[in-house]
Amino acid sequence: MTDPYLDDAQERPVNLRHLRRLWPFVRPYRRAFMACLLMLVLSLGLDLLGPKLMRLAIDGPMRPSSLLVGERLWQLGWLGAGMLLVTAGGTTLGYLYGTLSAWNGQRVIRDVRAALFAHLLAVSPSFHDRNPAGKLTTRVTADVENLNELIATGVLQSVFDLLKIAGVLTALFWINAPLALFTLASTPIVVVISLLFRRNAQRAYRAVRGKLALQNAYTAEAIGGMRAMRAFGREAAVLARYGELNRDTTNAWLATVLHFSVFFSLVDLALRVTTIGMLWFGGKAVLADELSVGQFVQFWFYFAMLSAPIKELGEKYNVLQAAFASTERILQILAEPLFPPPAARPGHRTSARGAAAIAFADVTFGYDPQRPVLRQVSFDVAAGQTVAVVGPTGAGKTTLLSLVSRLRDVDAGAVRLDGVDVRDWDLQALRARVAVVSQDLFLFTGTVLDNVRLFDRHIQEDRVWHWLEVVGAAEFVRALPGGLQAPVQERGGTFSQGERQLLSFARALVTEPDVLVLDEATASIDSRSEARLQTALRAALRGRTALVVAHRLSTVRSADRILVLEHGSIVEAGDHAQLLAQNGHYARMLRSLQEQPT
Numbered sequence: 001m002t003d004p005y006l007d008d009a010q011e012r013p014v015n016l017r018h019l020r021r022l023w024p025f026v027r028p029y030r031r032a033f034m035a036c037l038l039m040l041v042l043s044l045g046l047d048l049l050g051p052k053l054m055r056l057a058i059d060g061p062m063r064p065s066s067l068l069v070g071e072r073l074w075q076l077g078w079l080g081a082g083m084l085l086v087t088a089g090g091t092t093l094g095y096l097y098g099t100l101s102a103w104n105g106q107r108v109i110r111d112v113r114a115a116l117f118a119h120l121l122a123v124s125p126s127f128h129d130r131n132p133a134g135k136l137t138t139r140v141t142a143d144v145e146n147l148n149e150l151i152a153t154g155v156l157q158s159v160f161d162l163l164k165i166a167g168v169l170t171a172l173f174w175i176n177a178p179l180a181l182f183t184l185a186s187t188p189i190v191v192v193i194s195l196l197f198r199r200n201a202q203r204a205y206r207a208v209r210g211k212l213a214l215q216n217a218y219t220a221e222a223i224g225g226m227r228a229m230r231a232f233g234r235e236a237a238v239l240a241r242y243g244e245l246n247r248d249t250t251n252a253w254l255a256t257v258l259h260f261s262v263f264f265s266l267v268d269l270a271l272r273v274t275t276i277g278m279l280w281f282g283g284k285a286v287l288a289d290e291l292s293v294g295q296f297v298q299f300w301f302y303f304a305m306l307s308a309p310i311k312e313l314g315e316k317y318n319v320l321q322a323a324f325a326s327t328e329r330i331l332q333i334l335a336e337p338l339f340p341p342p343a344a345r346p347g348h349r350t351s352a353r354g355a356a357a358i359a360f361a362d363v364t365f366g367y368d369p370q371r372p373v374l375r376q377v378s379f380d381v382a383a384g385q386t387v388a389v390v391g392p393t394g395a396g397k398t399t400l401l402s403l404v405s406r407l408r409d410v411d412a413g414a415v416r417l418d419g420v421d422v423r424d425w426d427l428q429a430l431r432a433r434v435a436v437v438s439q440d441l442f443l444f445t446g447t448v449l450d451n452v453r454l455f456d457r458h459i460q461e462d463r464v465w466h467w468l469e470v471v472g473a474a475e476f477v478r479a480l481p482g483g484l485q486a487p488v489q490e491r492g493g494t495f496s497q498g499e500r501q502l503l504s505f506a507r508a509l510v511t512e513p514d515v516l517v518l519d520e521a522t523a524s525i526d527s528r529s530e531a532r533l534q535t536a537l538r539a540a541l542r543g544r545t546a547l548v549v550a551h552r553l554s555t556v557r558s559a560d561r562i563l564v565l566e567h568g569s570i571v572e573a574g575d576h577a578q579l580l581a582q583n584g585h586y587a588r589m590l591r592s593l594q595e596q597p598t
Contacts, residue, residue: 019155021331025111026151032104033156039097040160044167046090051301053082059294105152113144116330124339125407126367134220138213139333143326146209150323158316161309168306175299176291182281183303186270190310193270197263204256205321209329211249218245224491264311271307278303340406340427347426355383355545356418356433356514358404363413365399372411373399375568381561383418386546388556390589391565397549398439400565401517404547405434417515435513439520441500443492448477449484451492452506459510467509470540473502509540516546534558553590562586 026033057079061072117140120128128136172180222229222238229238282299285291291299358381366372373396381387389397402408403415406422414421422430443451452468453459461484468474476499480486492500501521508516534555550556557576564572564585572585579586 019327022112022147022151022327025108025115028111029104029107032100036097036101036104036156037159039093039100040156041163043090043093043097044160044164046086046093047164047305048167048171048302050083050086051298051305053079053086054301055292055294055298057294058297059292063293101152101156105148108151109144109148112147112330113140116140116144116333119334119336119338122338123333123336125402127336127339129367132217132221133224134217135213136333137220138216139329142212142216143209143329146322146326147330149319150327154316154319154323158313158320161313161316164309165306168302168309171302172299172306175295175302176282176285179278179282179285179291179299183274183278183306185277186274189270190267193263193266197259201256201259201263201321204252204259206325207252208249208256209322209325211245211252213329215242215245215249218242267310271310275303340409340423347429348420348424349426349429350418353433353514355543357381357383357416358515358545358547359414359416359419360400360403361414361416363400363403363410363415365403365408365410369411373568376413377565377568377570378413379563379570379573381545381547383545384543385560386541386548386558387561387563388548388550388559389563389565390550390556390586392589395565396568397565398519401436401519401547401549404515404517405431405436432511433514434517435508435511435515436517437501437504437508437519437521441492441497441504443488443495443500443503445490446488447482447484448480448486448488448503451488451503452484452510454507464506464510467506470509471502471505471537473499473506476502514544516541516544516548518546518548518550520549520551564589 057076061075061079120136120140169180169184172183218241222242229235278300282291282296286293286296360377360379363374363377364372365374377400379387389400391397399408403410404417404422406415406425406427409423414423416422417425417430417433444455446455449461449464452464464484465474468477477483477486488494492503495503505521538558548555548559556562559575561573561575562579563570564579566585572579572582574582580590
């Protein structure tokens with residue numbers, strides 16, 4: 001079995017095509033990015049101009065000559081003013097570049113984050129089945145934020161560093177070609193070091209991102225399952241597992257730090273040795289009048305400028321590794337196909353409302369196509385009918401219900417609503433007519449009102465109160481401090497299971513659907529509340545079609561028709577009395593329920 005926490009493709013090499021796939025997000029701001037690049041080029045020109053002015057000062061007014069001291073000071077003042085202007089210009093460009101690049105980066109990150117979150121809402125439920133919530137949270141937060149350095153400064157700064165190296169080398173050869181050739185003697189050593197570092201750093205950085213995602217996913221799951229963990233006294237085991245993951249993350253970071261420490265130390269050593277040699281050979285050239293003192297100082301400043309972008313490229317490789325690893329993971333999610341896939345033509349819509357007919361025609365479905373959960377299931381539900389589906393655990397009841405609102409697509413056959421295949425319906429129109437009350441209850445952080453109308457402000461409070469009254473939830477809601485405005489904590493932790501179930505009923509009915517799909521909707525409600533709810537539901541179901549999965553006899557026996565599902569196939573169908581008379585699967589099921597101790 002595949003571990004859902006394992007990271008995605010840790011060993012694949014960096015793929016520069018990922019940058020092209022990010023272009024749609026960058027394109028709206030391309031002019032602003034070009035402005036940043038222009039600022040960097042101007043900044044390079046100013047950087048190269050500074051040492052040139054220093055040389056003119058040393059070889060000009062600072063050098064002994066026949067000129068008067070006052071005139072030489074005047075020349076020195078003009079050169080100093082030039083240096084001041086160069087410094088002021090560089091500082092101004094640095095400020096403008098930093099502000100504009102950060103602004104560009106954050107706008108792109110905003111768009112990527114929005115696109116990624118929207119895509120996660122639109123992919124198949126099976127994708128979420130395979131990927132833990134904590135892992136996906138890391139993708140939307142940490143991985144997206146990790147792109148900021150790449151998009152804001154990473155690529156542009158790397159281009160600038162390469163231009164700077166090319167510009168400085170050109171200047172060095174222009175000043176003194178033999179000395180410039182000597183400074184390049186260390187280049188093969190730096191290249192070999194960089195290649196070794198690149199291979200190891202790439203692997204190490206991917207490991208960091210993977211370990212961090214794994215740790216975040218486990219943290220989210222452990223916090224979500226806190227009650228179950230404490231109920232079974234598993235705190236020590238969970239803490240031990242978290243400690244292992246934490247150590248793995250720390251070790252991955254330490255490995256990355258080690259690679260960078262060795263890389264920078266070796267590069268620095270190579271550059272320092274070159275500097276010593278440059279002092280010797282450059283000094284000899286000055287003594288032989290092959291090089292002026294000003295030229296030597298200018299050469300020295302340029303060489304110092306050469307070492308900076310080499311180190312910065314190494315540091316940027318750190319950023320690029322993190323960003324490429326994050327980009328790869330983000331693009332993997334964005335490449336996940338949408339569910340349902342975009343239709344070639346507009347989906348079916350209708351303004352007609354009222355109870356809808358449902359038909360299953362030879363439906364086969366499996367989460368794994370090789371192991372079908374439903375096998376050639378066929379039945380009809382007339383408009384306004386209530387049909388119950390019963391069967392043992394694992395028979396496929398919940399799966400069958402999920403096909404009605406097209407939470408999943410059939411592998412074969414068809415599910416139809418009012419004679420139209422649900423795959424041909426406009427998805428919003430379909431789900432406006434079908435409401436689901438699931439056994440998996442979920443309340444969002446917000447207020448009771450937010451949770452009943454699911455943040456749809458078009459639904460008025462009077463309508464919310466009406467359906468709360470219908471399902472029997474109004475009494476406990478009125479007792480809450482603030483009533484409908486009472487706060488709801490994450491997952492509705494302050495409500496009982498039964499209260500959450502009643503709110504879920506109200507949530508389904510407040511949209512006034514034509515079809516109700518109830519999946520063990522009364523399983524968490526006590527007998528007194530269920531009796532009241534059954535009375536209310538009889539009134540609510542008038543003029544509506546209902547498809548119900550339930551184990552409670554009181555819920556099933558009042559259905560117009562009962563389907564018995566076993567091993568993914570319908571083995572019996574009829575009303576309560578007819579199935580009892582057949583003395584088959586349904587009758588045995590009822591007898592086994594009655595024989596269970598109370």
